[in-house]
Amino acid sequence: ELKVEQNPLFLSMQEGKNYTIYCNYSTTSDRLYWYRQDPGKSLESLFVLLSNGAVKQEGRLMASLDTKARLSTLHITAAVHDLSATYFCAVDPMEYGNKLVFGAGTILRVKS
């Protein structure tokens, strides 16, 4: 059974600082997705990573995928308050039913 672990689960950081959220998973997959959720809202797609070594960047966020290490990272550069949200990674186990397995989410609070 595929397990997806995110860490940290809660991150409080100052504006202007850098930090990385980690997403580890337990079985082979080369498809991973990052989502953002604002309080009381639904999940919004951030990044789609579909191969080993994939790197995507949007503004102050950069996501990467290392399928050999079974690890994806979401790097935050020079954080701003607007990045405060919960971030989920989701791994595609590429099996029947096309289900994704979600991590528990990382709650990010950026303090000004």
Added chain:
Amino acid sequence: DVKVTQSSRYLVKRTGEKVFLECVQDMDHENMFWYRQDPGLGLRLIYFSYDVKMKEKGDIPEGYSVSREKKERFSLILESASTNQTSMYLCASSWGGSYNEQFFGPGTRLTVL
């Protein structure tokens, strides 16, 4: 843009009522999913469907049923609502095949009194 809509943003029901939550997607997606989200428990899959009239149980199907009579519409039914079904319900859809990014609807916050 993919659009997934849900019938209600907020819903308040009484214990024992039959509750229908409806989800519609406009991108001809094969797969549709129902999740519930509770604080500290993350996203939990209730049911999913990979084709019209097909359904599969997820991780927590007890107390729920689903219906998919048309490709674009996936309904979640609470046969007899209970207070422990108070939650945020999220619908999602995806293409299927080798590309399974899920697109989520806005969510329905259901309160059962």
